[in-house]
Amino acid sequence: MMAIKTWIRHLRDSFISIWRNRWMSLASVGAVTVTLLLVGVFVALILNVNKIASDFEKDVEVKVLIDTTMKETKALALAQKVKKLPDVAEVRYSSKEDELQKVIDDFGEDLSLVDQENPLHNVLYVKATEPQKTADVARQIDALKGTSEVLYGKGKIDKFFQMVDTTRTIGLVFIVALVLMAVFLISNTIKLTIAARQHEIEIMKLVGATNNYVRVPFMLEGMWLGLFGAVLPIIAVAAGYMSLYERLSPIVQNEVFSFLEPTNFLLRLSVILLAMGVVIGIFGSAMSIRKYLAVK
Amino acid sequence: MIEMKQVFKKYPGGSKALQGLNVSIAQGEFVYVVGPSGAGKSTFIKMLYAEERASAGKVLVNQVDVTKLSARKVPFLRRQLGVVFQDYKLLPKKSVYENVAYALEVIEKDQKFIKQRVTEVLKLVGLATKAKRFPHELSGGEQQRVAIARAIVNQPKIVIADEPTGNLDPTTTWEVMKVLEAINAQGTTVIMATHNREVVDGMRHRVVRIEKGRIVSDRAGGDYDGY
Ligand SMILES: Nc1ncnc2c1ncn2[C@@H]1O[C@H](COP(=O)(O)OP(=O)(O)O)[C@@H](O)[C@H]1O
Ligand SMILES: [Mg+2]
Numbered sequence: 413m414m415a416i417k418t419w420i421r422h423l424r425d426s427f428i429s430i431w432r433n434r435w436m437s438l439a440s441v442g443a444v445t446v447t448l449l450l451v452g453v454f455v456a457l458i459l460n461v462n463k464i465a466s467d468f469e470k471d472v473e474v475k476v477l478i479d480t481t482m483k484e485t486k487a488l489a490l491a492q493k494v495k496k497l498p499d500v501a502e503v504r505y506s507s508k509e510d511e512l513q514k515v516i517d518d519f520g521e522d523l524s525l526v527d528q529e530n531p532l533h534n535v536l537y538v539k540a541t542e543p544q545k546t547a548d549v550a551r552q553i554d555a556l557k558g559t560s561e562v563l564y565g566k567g568k569i570d571k572f573f574q575m576v577d578t579t580r581t582i583g584l585v586f587i588v589a590l591v592l593m594a595v596f597l598i599s600n601t602i603k604l605t606i607a608a609r610q611h612e613i614e615i616m617k618l619v620g621a622t623n624n625y626v627r628v629p630f631m632l633e634g635m636w637l638g639l640f641g642a643v644l645p646i647i648a649v650a651a652g653y654m655s656l657y658e659r660l661s662p663i664v665q666n667e668v669f670s671f672l673e674p675t676n677f678l679l680r681l682s683v684i685l686l687a688m689g690v691v692i693g694i695f696g697s698a699m700s701i702r703k704y705l706a707v708k
Numbered sequence: 709m710i711e712m713k714q715v716f717k718k719y720p721g722g723s724k725a726l727q728g729l730n731v732s733i734a735q736g737e738f739v740y741v742v743g744p745s746g747a748g749k750s751t752f753i754k755m756l757y758a759e760e761r762a763s764a765g766k767v768l769v770n771q772v773d774v775t776k777l778s779a780r781k782v783p784f785l786r787r788q789l790g791v792v793f794q795d796y797k798l799l800p801k802k803s804v805y806e807n808v809a810y811a812l813e814v815i816e817k818d819q820k821f822i823k824q825r826v827t828e829v830l831k832l833v834g835l836a837t838k839a840k841r842f843p844h845e846l847s848g849g850e851q852q853r854v855a856i857a858r859a860i861v862n863q864p865k866i867v868i869a870d871e872p873t874g875n876l877d878p879t880t881t882w883e884v885m886k887v888l889e890a891i892n893a894q895g896t897t898v899i900m901a902t903h904n905r906e907v908v909d910g911m912r913h914r915v916v917r918i919e920k921g922r923i924v925s926d927r928a929g930g931d932y933d934g935y
Binding site: 432 | 757759780783784785786787791797798799800801810811813814815816818819858
């Protein structure tokens, strides 16, 4: 264990070193800033796509048109039957009067059908336990007596889920690639500063410094550089997200989906970026210093 | 106390730098190690602070066999020695004061003690007024005196110097030699590799002459040529 005074010295040395190597420090902070900015934008994008996708997923339901000949009491019994089918999460009954009211709400009263006898069906709205099971559930319902038509946008929905999956995969690959790029960039920048200091490390060891004693100030330095590098991206991403959120939210207000609420989301994103900066900084300097510490 | 028994050193490239070295140096001695370039002087010195490991033989420093020392223990060996080099090896981004203080920070001494001791040692080498300067602002002789101050700040029993006057002009050479003499007068063992004839002949001490990795002469109060 190192004494407290030694930790204080290491902290002091890490700051002095950042200042005396200020151009290299600036370059490292710049590298962290650029990569974390990209990572921040991507994470914000991906998480929102995820959110929207899951909003959509939750909204996927099967619409079952019940035979017009079937009485309402029988229709309700059918609803109970559907509810007992495997993979069915939720069944909602909507009478043809309810359906008509919906149409009127959407299109206005001046529709000719208002005057005629109600031509609509009684309807069941069914949700599967998982969105991917929707097709299965629809098929089972179709096989039941008394259903005239089962609607769920067959191929369209399947394609939509496929697209969401692809987007997620691409996004994840992008983030992983960005993080790797960040580690590479930072370890290279720090390696540059350390190559310049190889001589220093050799001298430190000559006067009896242990590997740990040499290593700690460099790691602290990497940590600070990563931390400083995270500040600008956090501010930029937060400001950008809040202004976009304010502009876009009213536009999509009536849709099925919404964007991630800023306060909570940005807090978490900031913590993620800070942690990434610190880990990247420490990891980068640890990687770049390793080979100079080998003793014969 | 330093003792070498049948020490051989073969470098990976194949050159046989030491070929069966035997020597014994008592506490408080001042020993010149002389010989032509490539004779093995630096290799001999490097054996002592474990910069290089012997291929065969024993190297005892204060009763510890350095050849068997694990890498983890090397720093602790070095804390018992003061080492001085031809190229000074000062930390370029640290001031004179910080360079000397570093050797004490490494062994976790208190701030107050460090301040007092570093000031004292800088006075001893005549650099008290230049504590805040950086190495590149000093002359070669001054830089070497800083290196010596760093080597002795922890009051080691042994100071090892590899051509400490190699880069210095005659005047500054004598400044540095006077400091080494003073350290030796206080009871510190000084082992100095050199090929400076004037120094060896001018300040008489034991002279160990190495040629082709072997000791060819060893005389108390001898001259550069080994007589
Ligand atoms: N790191 C090394 N790798 C390979 N050969 C070396 C190395 N260091 C020294 N030598 C060789 O070992 C021999 C002795 O070198 P050295 O001890 O430096 O002599 P001196 O200090 O007396 O000039 C020389 O032939 C030199 O070329
Ligand atoms: Mg040499």
